Amino acid sequence: MEKHILSKSTFLRGVQCAKSLYLYKNFIQLRDSVSAEQQAIFNRGNKVGLLAQKLFLGGIDATSTKRSKNIASVEKTKQLIESGAKVIYEAAFQHQHVLAILDILVKVDEKWFAYEVKSSTKISATYLLDASLQYWVITNSGLPLEDISLITINNKYLRNGVIDLNQLFSITSIKEHALKNQDLINEKINLSKQVVVESRMPDIEIGEQCFTPYNCDFMGNCWKSVPKNSVFEITGIAKSEQFSLYNQGFKTIMEIPEINSLNEGVKTHIKSVKAGKPIIDLLAINQFLNKVEYPLFFMDFETFMPAIPIYDNTRPYQHIPFQYSLHYKKDKCAPIEHFCFLAEQGFDPRKLFIENLLKHSEGEGTVLVYDALMEKGVLNALKIEFPQYALNIDNLLNRIVDLMQPFQAKSYYHPDMKNSYSIKNLLHALVPELSYKNLKISSGSIAMVAFENMQTETDMFKILEIREQLLAYCELDTLSMVKIFEILEQQIK
Numbered sequence: 001m002e003k004h005i006l007s008k009s010t011f012l013r014g015v016q017c018a019k020s021l022y023l024y025k026n027f028i029q030l031r032d033s034v035s036a037e038q039q040a041i042f043n044r045g046n047k048v049g050l051l052a053q054k055l056f057l058g059g060i061d062a063t064s065t066k067r068s069k070n071i072a073s074v075e076k077t078k079q080l081i082e083s084g085a086k087v088i089y090e091a092a093f094q095h096q097h098v099l100a101i102l103d104i105l106v107k108v109d110e111k112w113f114a115y116e117v118k119s120s121t122k123i124s125a126t127y128l129l130d131a132s133l134q135y136w137v138i139t140n141s142g143l144p145l146e147d148i149s150l151i152t153i154n155n156k157y158l159r160n161g162v163i164d165l166n167q168l169f170s171i172t173s174i175k176e177h178a179l180k181n182q183d184l185i186n187e188k189i190n191l192s193k194q195v196v197v198e199s200r201m202p203d204i205e206i207g208e209q210c211f212t213p214y215n216c217d218f219m220g221n222c223w224k225s226v227p228k229n230s231v232f233e234i235t236g237i238a239k240s241e242q243f244s245l246y247n248q249g250f251k252t253i254m255e256i257p258e259i260n261s262l263n264e265g266v267k268t269h270i271k272s273v274k275a276g277k278p279i280i281d282l283l284a285i286n287q288f289l290n291k292v293e294y295p296l297f298f299m300d301f302e303t304f305m306p307a308i309p310i311y312d313n314t315r316p317y318q319h320i321p322f323q324y325s326l327h328y329k330k331d332k333c334a335p336i337e338h339f340c341f342l343a344e345q346g347f348d349p350r351k352l353f354i355e356n357l358l359k360h361s362e363g364e365g366t367v368l369v370y371d372a373l374m375e376k377g378v379l380n381a382l383k384i385e386f387p388q389y390a391l392n393i394d395n396l397l398n399r400i401v402d403l404m405q406p407f408q409a410k411s412y413y414h415p416d417m418k419n420s421y422s423i424k425n426l427l428h429a430l431v432p433e434l435s436y437k438n439l440k441i442s443s444g445s446i447a448m449v450a451f452e453n454m455q456t457e458t459d460m461f462k463i464l465e466i467r468e469q470l471l472a473y474c475e476l477d478t479l480s481m482v483k484i485f486e487i488l489e490q491q492i493k
C-alpha cells in the first residue's frame with residue numbers, strides 16, 4: 001500500500017483554503033507555533049476520546065507503533081475485522097490515497113457502526129463534513145456501514161458519584177448527512193489532491209477563509225505584510241466589511257474616509273487613531289466615579305471548565321471558581337493591600353472559595369470588577385450551590401460596579417486599545433510598564449489549563465511552580481485594575 005496523500009485533517013485544511021494545504025505539504029516550517037490554548041484543546045479532545053471508548057468496552061486499539069505507522073494501522077484494522085473483532089478503537093482505513101482514522105468501530109449483529117468522538121457539546125458543519133469523509137473512505141474501502149454517529153458531550157449532565165457515561169455523552173446518527181455529502185466529498189478530494197501535486201502555490205489572497213472555520217496556522221506567513229493600524233484592527237465591524245475596505249485599497253485606519261454608516265464606537269476608534277491621542281469624556285468619567293464609594297475592592301476570579309466534570313454537582317464545561325485576587329484600598333491616599341485564594345489540588349474548591357471571598361470582601365464599599373459578567377455568573381451559581389451564604393453573596397453582588405463600563409462606553413478611548421476593551425489591551429495602552437509578557441501564565445485560558453493539569457500532577461515541585469505562576473497572574477489582573485482606576489481619577493483631578 002502506498003502512503004496516503006490526504007488525511008482527515010489535511011482534507012479539512014484544503015477545504016478551508018487550498019493555499020493552507022499547499023503550504024502544509026511543502027513549507028511546513030512556515031506554520032505558526034501551537035499556542036498553549038490550542039494544545040489544551042487537543043489534550044482535552046484526547047482525554048474525552050479515551051473516556052468515550054469506555055462506552056464500548058473490550059475494544060482493541062488498531063494504532064501501530066511501527067515506522068510506517070498509518071499503513072501498519074490500516075493493515076492491523078483489516079486483520080482485526082477479519083479475525084472477528086467486535087470493537088476496534090482508532091480503526092484506520094485508506095481509499096484512493098485518502099486516510100481516515102475512526103475513533104470507534106463496533107460490530108453488532110454482523111453490522112458495522114462507526115463513531116467519531118468530539119469534545120464539544122454541539123455538532124458543527126465541520127464535524128459533519130469530517131464524518132462524511134470518514135464515511136466515504138470506510139465504505140469505499142470495502143466496509144459497509146450500517147450507521148455513522150457523532151459522540152458529543154451532554155452539557156445538561158449533572159455528575160453525582162461515578163461518571164455515568166451514558167448520560168455524559170450524546171450519540172447522534174449523521175448517516176443521512178454523510179450520504180448527502182458523498183458527491184461533495186468526492187469533488188473536494190479531487191481538488192485537494194490536485195493542490196498537493198501542483199508545483200505552484202495557489203494564488204490566494206488573505207480573506208475571510210483565514211478565520212473560518214478555524215484560525216489558520218499560516219497567518220504569520222500570509223499576513224506579514226498587513227501594516228500596523230490596519231483596517232483589521234477595527235473590531236466593531238464585520239470581517240466582510242474589513243476586507244471590503246482593505247480590498248478597496250484602504251490598508252490602514254489613517255486612509256479610511258468618513259463613513260457615516262459606521263457605528264459610533266468604530267468612529268471614535270478611527271478618530272482617536274487619526275489624532276494619535278486618547279479621546280476623553282470627562283463628564284461621563286465623573287458620572288462613573290460618582291457611582292464608586294471607598295473603601296474599594298478590586299476583584300478578579302479565575303475559573304476552569306472541565307469537559308468531564310471532576311466534582312459532584314457540576315456539569316460539563318461549568319465554570320468552577322478556583323482562585324481570586326482582591327486588592328483593597330481603604331481611601332484615596334491609603335496604601336493598597338492584597339488578599340488572595342488559590343484552591344489546593346484534588347478538592348472541590350467552591351466552598352472554600354466562597355467562604356474566603358466573603359471574609360476578605362466583607363464590610364462596606366464598592367467592589368470593582370473588570371467585565372462583571374463572569375464574576376456575577378459565578379456568584380449567582382454559588383448562591384444556589386451554597387444557600388447558607390445566599391444573603392452575603394447578594395450583598396456582595398449589590399456592591400459590584402463594572403470598571404469596564406467607561407471603556408466600553410468609549411468615555412475613555414486610547415488609540416492603542418484597538419477598539420477592544422479587554423483588560424490586556426487597556427493595560428498595554430494605559431500602563432505599559434505593567435505587562436503580562438514576562439509571566440508564564442499570561443491569560444485566563446492558560447490559567448484554566450494550568451489549574452486543570454495541576455489536578456493530575458504528582459510532582460510537588462511542579463505543583464508549587466504552577467501555584468506561584470497562577471498567583472502572580474491573578475494578582476496582576478487586579479493590580480492592573482487599581483492602576484486603571486487611578487488613571488480615571490487623575491483625569492478628574
Ligand code: SF4
Pocket residue numbers: 016017018019020021023204205206207209210211216217218219222223
Ligand atoms: S492565512 Fe489565509 S490565505 Fe494564508 S493559507 Fe491560511 S487561510 Fe489561506
